[in-house]
Amino acid sequence: MNIIKVNDTQMGGKEAFKIVKADMENGIKVLGLATGSSPITLYKEMTNSDLDFSNMTSVNLDEYVGLKPDNEQSYHYFMKEHLFSKKPFKNSYVPDGSNPDAEAATKAYDKIIEENPIDLQILGIGRNGHIGFNEPGSPLDGTTRKVSLTESTIEANTRFFEDEKDVPRFAYSMGIGSIMKAKKIILLAYGEAKADAIAATVNGPVTTDCPASALQNHPDVTLIVDDAAASKLN
Numbered sequence: 001m002n003i004i005k006v007n008d009t010q011m012g013g014k015e016a017f018k019i020v021k022a023d024m025e026n027g028i029k030v031l032g033l034a035t036g037s038s039p040i041t042l043y044k045e046m047t048n049s050d051l052d053f054s055n056m057t058s059v060n061l062d063e064y065v066g067l068k069p070d071n072e073q074s075y076h077y078f079m080k081e082h083l084f085s086k087k088p089f090k091n092s093y094v095p096d097g098s099n100p101d102a103e104a105a106t107k108a109y110d111k112i113i114e115e116n117p118i119d120l121q122i123l124g125i126g127r128n129g130h131i132g133f134n135e136p137g138s139p140l141d142g143t144t145r146k147v148s149l150t151e152s153t154i155e156a157n158t159r160f161f162e163d164e165k166d167v168p169r170f171a172y173s174m175g176i177g178s179i180m181k182a183k184k185i186i187l188l189a190y191g192e193a194k195a196d197a198i199a200a201t202v203n204g205p206v207t208t209d210c211p212a213s214a215l216q217n218h219p220d221v222t223l224i225v226d227d228a229a230a231s232k233l234n
Ligand SMILES: N[C@@H]1[C@@H](O)[C@H](O)[C@@H](COP(=O)(O)O)O[C@@H]1O
Pocket: 034, 035, 036, 037, 038, 039, 061, 062, 123, 124, 125, 126, 127, 130, 131, 132, 133, 153
């Protein structure tokens, strides 16, 4: 893995943007996108840039089950607010969390991923090493699935909701196998709360205990981390 150390999230956004820009100049067509606070500075760089995304397709990692796209806590809403309303893409896909039929929703999303092979995937990481919403124990070769969120993830996400009981307990998430098919991956991690997960991702064994450790088997991964997130690396 290629590791880029940055001073802060602003610089992290700029470093990630450089890669996005260069890859777009080289003709990539499909970006895999993530939610959470980590990619926000990258999305700011993208929206402030003069890059044109109107010929690009985006495929997002995940969505809460039970939230409609117009729900302010949904990942549809997050993406619209941070990126798509300012920089429209040709097509922007996010799993359909409003579809209670998990089988149909996940199959439909797998088809979208298959038809739009991801050139560059942006990832954040959960405190427990999850990527997308693939919590510890997720199959490292999985496709899109309905997942139960762990207590630690629910707790981490409570900050975005008025009440902990409003945090959805389930999500539809692209699987780790699908993430691994992306041609290139950038993982963004900032802050001390991510230090253990980053150490396990880079130095630990490849294990379902740390879903992001699967990235060790990918040929083109760049980690953009600040000093705190990198503080437990060997
Ligand atoms: N499903 C998302 C992940 O894709 C994201 O990586 C993680 C970390 O979020 P943050 O960047 O806010 O720490 O949050 C959620 O669980």
